[in-house]
Amino acid sequence: MRKINVRNFKLATRSTGREINRQILLNLVREHQPISRADLARRMEVGRPRVTALVNELLAEGVLQEGDVVESARGRRPRMLHVRTRDRLVVAADVRFNRTYLMLSDFAGNQIALETFETPLEPAELVSELATRIERILRTYGEGGTCEGVGIAVPGMVDHKTGRILNAPQLGWKDVEIRASLAAATGIPVFIENAPIACALSKMWLGQREGDTADFVYVTVSEGVGAGVVVNGEVVRGFGNSAGEFGHVPIHPDGPRCLCGARGCWEAHTSNLATLSRYLGRELSPTETRQLLAETPLTVTDLITRARTGDTKARDALLETGRFLGLGLAMIVNTLNPARIFVGGEVTAAWDLIGPAVRAEIESRALTVAAAATPVIPEQSVGYPRLRGACALVAAPIFAAPTVA
Amino acid sequence: MRKINVRNFKLATRSTGREINRQILLNLVREHQPISRADLARRMEVGRPRVTALVNELLAEGVLQEGDVVESARGRRPRMLHVRTRDRLVVAADVRFNRTYLMLSDFAGNQIALETFETPLEPAELVSELATRIERILRTYGEGGTCEGVGIAVPGMVDHKTGRILNAPQLGWKDVEIRASLAAATGIPVFIENAPIACALSKMWLGQREGDTADFVYVTVSEGVGAGVVVNGEVVRGFGNSAGEFGHVPIHPDGPRCLCGARGCWEAHTSNLATLSRYLGRELSPTETRQLLAETPLTVTDLITRARTGDTKARDALLETGRFLGLGLAMIVNTLNPARIFVGGEVTAAWDLIGPAVRAEIESRALTVAAAATPVIPEQSVGYPRLRGACALVAAPIFAAPTVA
DNA sequence: GACATTTTGTTTCGAGTCGGAACTAACGCG
DNA sequence: CGCGTTAGTTCCGACTCGAAACAAAATGTC
Numbered sequence: 075m076r077k078i079n080v081r082n083f084k085l086a087t088r089s090t091g092r093e094i095n096r097q098i099l100l101n102l103v104r105e106h107q108p109i110s111r112a113d114l115a116r117r118m119e120v121g122r123p124r125v126t127a128l129v130n131e132l133l134a135e136g137v138l139q140e141g142d143v144v145e146s147a148r149g150r151r152p153r154m155l156h157v158r159t160r161d162r163l164v165v166a167a168d169v170r171f172n173r174t175y176l177m178l179s180d181f182a183g184n185q186i187a188l189e190t191f192e193t194p195l196e197p198a199e200l201v202s203e204l205a206t207r208i209e210r211i212l213r214t215y216g217e218g219g220t221c222e223g224v225g226i227a228v229p230g231m232v233d234h235k236t237g238r239i240l241n242a243p244q245l246g247w248k249d250v251e252i253r254a255s256l257a258a259a260t261g262i263p264v265f266i267e268n269a270p271i272a273c274a275l276s277k278m279w280l281g282q283r284e285g286d287t288a289d290f291v292y293v294t295v296s297e298g299v300g301a302g303v304v305v306n307g308e309v310v311r312g313f314g315n316s317a318g319e320f321g322h323v324p325i326h327p328d329g330p331r332c333l334c335g336a337r338g339c340w341e342a343h344t345s346n347l348a349t350l351s352r353y354l355g356r357e358l359s360p361t362e363t364r365q366l367l368a369e370t371p372l373t374v375t376d377l378i379t380r381a382r383t384g385d386t387k388a389r390d391a392l393l394e395t396g397r398f399l400g401l402g403l404a405m406i407v408n409t410l411n412p413a414r415i416f417v418g419g420e421v422t423a424a425w426d427l428i429g430p431a432v433r434a435e436i437e438s439r440a441l442t443v444a445a446a447a448t449p450v451i452p453e454q455s456v457g458y459p460r461l462r463g464a465c466a467l468v469a470a471p472i473f474a475a476p477t478v479a
Numbered sequence: 480m481r482k483i484n485v486r487n488f489k490l491a492t493r494s495t496g497r498e499i500n501r502q503i504l505l506n507l508v509r510e511h512q513p514i515s516r517a518d519l520a521r522r523m524e525v526g527r528p529r530v531t532a533l534v535n536e537l538l539a540e541g542v543l544q545e546g547d548v549v550e551s552a553r554g555r556r557p558r559m560l561h562v563r564t565r566d567r568l569v570v571a572a573d574v575r576f577n578r579t580y581l582m583l584s585d586f587a588g589n590q591i592a593l594e595t596f597e598t599p600l601e602p603a604e605l606v607s608e609l610a611t612r613i614e615r616i617l618r619t620y621g622e623g624g625t626c627e628g629v630g631i632a633v634p635g636m637v638d639h640k641t642g643r644i645l646n647a648p649q650l651g652w653k654d655v656e657i658r659a660s661l662a663a664a665t666g667i668p669v670f671i672e673n674a675p676i677a678c679a680l681s682k683m684w685l686g687q688r689e690g691d692t693a694d695f696v697y698v699t700v701s702e703g704v705g706a707g708v709v710v711n712g713e714v715v716r717g718f719g720n721s722a723g724e725f726g727h728v729p730i731h732p733d734g735p736r737c738l739c740g741a742r743g744c745w746e747a748h749t750s751n752l753a754t755l756s757r758y759l760g761r762e763l764s765p766t767e768t769r770q771l772l773a774e775t776p777l778t779v780t781d782l783i784t785r786a787r788t789g790d791t792k793a794r795d796a797l798l799e800t801g802r803f804l805g806l807g808l809a810m811i812v813n814t815l816n817p818a819r820i821f822v823g824g825e826v827t828a829a830w831d832l833i834g835p836a837v838r839a840e841i842e843s844r845a846l847t848v849a850a851a852a853t854p855v856i857p858e859q860s861v862g863y864p865r866l867r868g869a870c871a872l873v874a875a876p877i878f879a880a881p882t883v884a
Numbered sequence: 885g886a887c888a889t890t891t892t893g894t895t896t897c898g899a900g901t902c903g904g905a906a907c908t909a910a911c912g913c914g
Numbered sequence: 915c916g917c918g919t920t921a922g923t924t925c926c927g928a929c930t931c932g933a934a935a936c937a938a939a940a941t942g943t944c
Contacts, residue, residue, distance in 0.1 A: 076880040077683055077712045078506045079693060085525060086499035088902050088929050091491035094884045095931090098490065101483045112892055120490060121932060126893060143939095149891025150939040231847070241847060278482055288484060289718045301814075306713050307482045312816025313694045314849040319813040322846055324806055327731055336844050401729055408724040409706075409814065411717025439741050441727055442636070442646060444719040475481040475884040479499045493900050493931050500902090517921050526903060531922060548910095554920025555910040 078479050086478065092128070093476045095120070099128050100137065101473055103155055105283055108141050110152030129155060137472065157181070161219040165208050165262070166464030167226045168269070169193055169200070171244045171297055175461055176204070178211045181222065183280040183465040185458075187215040197239075197250045205259035223263045224256065225467035227272040227460045229298065233315050237266050240315060243333060244297055265467035270294045270318055271309055272463030273418055273453075274302025279466045279473060286413040291406050292453075293320070294460075295399065295419030298333075299341040303410060307475075321345070325401055340405075343398035346374045346420060353377055353391035374420040381427060395421060396428025400435025407440050407448050414449045418459045422452035483884050491883065497533070498881045500525070504533050505542065506878055508560055510688055513546050515557030534560060542877065562586070566624040570613050570667070571869030572631045573674070574598055574605070576649045576702055580866055581609070583616050586627065588685040588870040590863075592620040602644075602655045610664035628668045629661065630872035632677040632865045634703065638720050642671050645720060648738060649702055670872035675699045675723055676714055677868030678823055678858075679707025684871045684878060691818040696811050698725070699865075700804065700824035703738075704746040708815060712880075726750070730806055745810075748803035751779045751825060758782055758796035779825040786832060800826060801833025805840025812845050812853050819854040823864045827857035 095118075102117055103109055111129055115122040132138040139158040143151045162181040167174060170193065178187040189211065194200045204224075212221055230242025237253030257264040267275070274292035281287065288307040294300050299321030303310040310317045321341030322334050329338025330348070342348055350372060351362070381388035403415055421428065432450060440446035453459050500523075507522055508514055516534055520527040537543040546559040567586040572579060575598065583592040594616065599605045609629075617626055635647025642658030662669040672680070679697040686692065693712040699705050704726030708715040715722045726746030727739050734743025735753070747753055755777060756767070786793035808820055826833065837855060845851035858864050 075713065075875060077692065077878075078503055078880045079712060080503075080506050080510045083503050083506075085503065085523060086496035086902085088496070090496050090499065091493070091901090092930060094491035094495065098483055098485075098488050098884060101485050101488075105485045110892075115893095118490060121934095122893060123895080123933085124931070126895095127930090146891075146940085148889080148941060150893075152892060286718065287482065303814075305710050305715050307484065308480065308711050310710050310815065313691065313818035313853075314816055314847060316847050316850050317814065317816040319816075319846055322813045322844070323728075323810040324844065325729055325732070327806070334846060401732070405728045405810075408727045409708075409722065410715065411719055411722040411724075413718035439727070439729065441724055441739060442719060442721050445721050448718075470480060473482075475483045477481075478883050479503055479880040491931085496930090497901060515921075520922095527922060528904085528924080529902070531924095532901090551911085551920075553912065553918080555922075557921060 076479075083479060084477055090476070090478060094478070095124065096128050096131065097473070097476055099125065100132060100157075103138060104157050104473060107156035108144075108154035109156075110144075110154055112152055114155075159184075163212070163216050163219040163221045164465045164468045165211065165221060165224045166461045166468075167204060167224065168458070168460040168464060169226060169228045169245070171229070174200070174204075175458070176207055176211065177458065177461045177464075178215050179461075179465050180219075181469060183276070183462045183469075185461075187211055188458075188461075193245070195246070197247060197252055198255075201252055201255045201259060204256055208260050208262070221262050223265060223468035224260065225272070225464035226252070226256075226264065226266045227269040227464045227467075228266060229269050229296075229300075231316050231319075232266050232268050234267070234311055237264070239266065263468075265471075267463070267467050268300070268302070268318070269460050269463065270300035270302035271311070272302070272467060273416070273459045274304050274309060274463070275466040275470055276459060276463035277416055278304060279470050280462055288413070289410075290412045290414045290416065291410060292416040292418065293403065293406070295344060295417065295421055296346055299345050299402070301406070304412075305410065320402060320406065323402070323405065325398070325405070340398070340402040344395050344402060348398075349374055349377065349391055349395045349421070352394060353388055375423065378421075378424040378427075381424065389427065392421070392424050392428055393431055396431035397435055399428065400432035401439070403432060403450060404436045404439035407436055407445050411445055412448065414451060416451050416453050418453040418455065420455060422454055425452040481884075488884060489882055495881070495883060499883070500529065501533050501536065502878070502881055504530065505537060505562070508543060509562050509878060512561035513549075513559035514561075515549075515559055517557055519560075564589075568617065568621050568624040568626045569870045569873045570616065570626060570629045571866045571873075572609060572629065573863070573865040573869060574631060574633045574650070576634070579605070579609075580863070581612055581616065582863065582866045582869075583620050584866075584870050585624075586870075586874060588681070588867045588874075590866075592616055593863075593866075598650070600651070602652060602657055603660075606657055606660050606664060609661055613665055613667070626667050628670060628873035629665065630677070630869035631657070631661075631669065631671045632674040632869045632872075633671060634674050634701075634705075636721050636724075637671050637673050637676075639672070639716055642669070644671065668873075670876075672868070672872050673705070673707070673723070674865050674868065675705035675707035676716070677707070677872060678821070678864045679709050679714060679868070680871040680875055681864060681868035682821055683709060684875050685867055693818070694815075695817045695819045695821065696815060697821040697823065698808065698811070700749060700822065700826050701751055704750050704807070706811070709817075710815065725807060725811065728807070728810065730803070730810070745803070745807040749800050749807060753803075754779055754782065754796055754800040754826070757799060758793055780828065783825075783829040783832075786829065794832065797826070797829055797833055798836055801836035802840055804833065805837035806844070808837060808855060809841045809844035812841055812850050816850055817853065819856060821856050821858050823858040823860065825860060827859055830857040 111125045115125045141154040143153050159181040166177045174193045229244045231240040239250040253264045292302040301318045301320045322339045324338045326338035330342045332339035332342040377388050437446045516530045520530045544563040548556045548558045564586040571582045579598045634649045636645040644655040658669045697707040706723045706725040727744045729743045731743035735747045737744035737747040782793050842851045
């Protein structure tokens with residue numbers, strides 16, 4: 075029951091029907107590959123002739139690829155189809171506070187090469203650094219393949235249409251242009267997105283095929299706390315591209331001061347900085363904690379190892395973070411009622427310690443039995459979810475439903 | 480960039496293109512009526528022949544209606560088209576804690592008749608009461624018209640697909656069937672929806688044509704606090720139909736106990752009950768307040784008149800409600816970044832008193848300048864927004880975009 | 885080994901829709 | 915009355931769906 079926007083609609087042309095069916099077929103191949111034409115026809119409940127025509131188009135475009143002829147009980151043996159991934163390269167970049175991660179991968183997000191470097195403070199420097207590194211990584215590891223795009227995940231709000239970085243407080247950037255200049259420098263299309271949204275997109279397009287992926291939330295807990303929200307199979311960006319900032323919801327009027335200036339933000343209770351400052355016994359003020367951390371470079375990962383080796387103070391600090399994390403997730407459960415919530419970030423390594431506290435908080439706050447059972451799935455950072463998300467930025471447009479009406 | 484659900488997709492058939500264009504045309508008429516075929520062709524950037532064909536179909540179905548031939552500067556005069564509303568009746572019902580409002584209106588939500596009655600406690604009683612009253616109201620005022628549907632707004636979660644009322648704490652109903660039995664009793668299709676969602680739908684389909692209606696939130700403040708959320712032009716229902724329960728987001732861990740059992744819910748700070756108990760100087764516990772109110776039937780409307788006539792305690796209680804309202808709206812601004820927020824409920828009558836406090840709270844919490852300027856629009860209860868929402872339930876399916884892919 | 889059977893994949897053609905050219909209708913103006 | 919202009923319709927070619935027929939490739943049976 076979507077409303078049609080009478081100021082920006084899209085008419086159906088002669089080819090619209092074909093495009094719709096083409097994308098459905100492509101997505102069926104993506105999720106069920108390897109799959110034969112006859113199987114596709116059965117799944118789509120459409121004649122085999124339609125399938126043949128659409129498949130031929132996709133083969134000609136190089137989106138699909140024919141595979142082996144496989145055994146079958148009786149009759150002519152089917153020739154399997156799958157999405158072409160080999161020789162289709164993607165460069166993914168994860169720009170973070172002090173380091174940038176650069177990965178070369180295939181179209182399905184499988185890692186080919188990985189390198190990191192210190193994030194330059196100036197956007198222009200980052201562009202030139204990225205451009206030279208992208209060229210080199212492609213020359214070194216990418217022979218025989220063509221790079222379909224560069225995906226970049228940044229910690230901040232991004233205008234999806236123009237590609238401008240509107241506000242990235244961790245980097246100190248406001249209204250910064252990167253996409254056009256990097257695309258010009260490399261000759262490759264560039265896609266930029268807010269990191270939590272990118273992570274959500276990775277679950278949507280590159281994730282395992284586990285259940286519903288039309289309504290879920292991906293919460294990232296690192297320096298800050300953000301969320302990528304997917305509703306009705308679509309990412310929520312909001313009217314001004316600032317949706318998903320759950321980190322700055324007030325959950326305690328008298329809580330600690332947050333980097334954003336307000337008091338009692340969720341982020342000020344559950345971010346890595348909050349956890350660390352709690353451990354250090356300081357007033358939970360991120361600005362001060364930052365200064366302190368510059369001197370003693372303690373990380374949440376260190377904290378977790380300490381907690382495991384008997385440091386009860388570390389244990390308590392983590393547990394408190396878990397409780398606040400659960401409190402915030404309860405908010406997400408009650409407001410968006412997602413099918414599942416993914417949590418990414420360093421703290422997920424301590425899920426055996428904090429998981430029960432998180433669950434308890436959600437269960438005591440959820441309004442229905444079903445909502446109370448909303449699965450919360452910790453994502454280990456070792457799989458580089460943000461880089462996978464950056465890959466998804468390039469892959470997603472190929473598979474997305476055509477915009478219609 | 481919507482993802483296609485490979486387990487529940489919709490193929491394009493021969494007529495899909497036509498259906499899409501048909502709905503676009505219909506919506507253009509709805510928003511620009513009266514409008515001529517030639518004008519439609521220009522707006523749609525399509526040949527006049529297409530428009531004629533589609534219009535003829537819609538005329539035959541009785542969805543559109545031909546109007547007058549109007550003046551024009553040169554050339555043949557155009558015959559105007561508009562959506563057929565006369566003789567198309569809708570019955571809307573607003574089921575509330577102790578009273579139910581029943582309205583007969585035309586297809587555009589214009590009131591024809593209105594009556595109220597005490598809400599029966601038993602669902603079966605409500606169904607029979609509604610059935611007899613609907614029959615009578617149609618017999619008395621609805622001669623010459625046909626009733627296209629009955630829309631019902633209820634204070635609770637509704638499964639949109641089955642029409643079951645999953646949980647309506649105010650009525651004490653859990654998993655209650657109404658739709659099928661009322662439809663059987665009246666012979667008219669019945670649509671049921673959660674009240675805040677219904678209100679949101681009224682803004683979407685029956686509202687004035689002011690700006691963007693693809694991303695907004697309708698917050699209802701009455702006994703409880705709920706929200707109807709629209710994202711990407713679509714209502715957010717969530718995975719288990721319990722989305723939009725912003726009222727039960729914790730904004731103060733040590734806050735008053737809420738009807739839901741948890742502590743410090745937004746609702747426990749800003750609902751009418753919360754405002755009244757604050758005025759009465761009681762611990763902000765809705766259960767106790769309810770008992771108290773049963774004795775002295777004070778309403779928020781009374782409170783507002785007292786505040787206007789110099790009762791500073793009433794004024795302060797309202798102002799505090801305004802601050803908490805703003806705090807919660809700030810949460811909505813930061814998480815969903817809607818283009819605008821509508822607020823409905825009795826307190827809106829005191830907007831001149833509480834408006835500044837609400838704005839101040841939003842502005843101090845919003846993360847971007849644009850978000851800080853998110854318009855908050857108070858909706859006076861005199862216009863019966865919930866009844867209009869119930870009308871929209873019937874009208875919306877006629878105008879919605881076809882589901883595709 | 886010939887032949888029926890089964891399944892896969894392709895070709896063919898009728899039906900429905902878009903898209904543009906041509907046509908008719910209605911009106912004003914000189 | 916002819917001409918220009920705008921509204922609305924008719925007609926036909928191009929493209930796509932959808933079903934039937936057809937070709938291809940493998941298995942089992944006599």
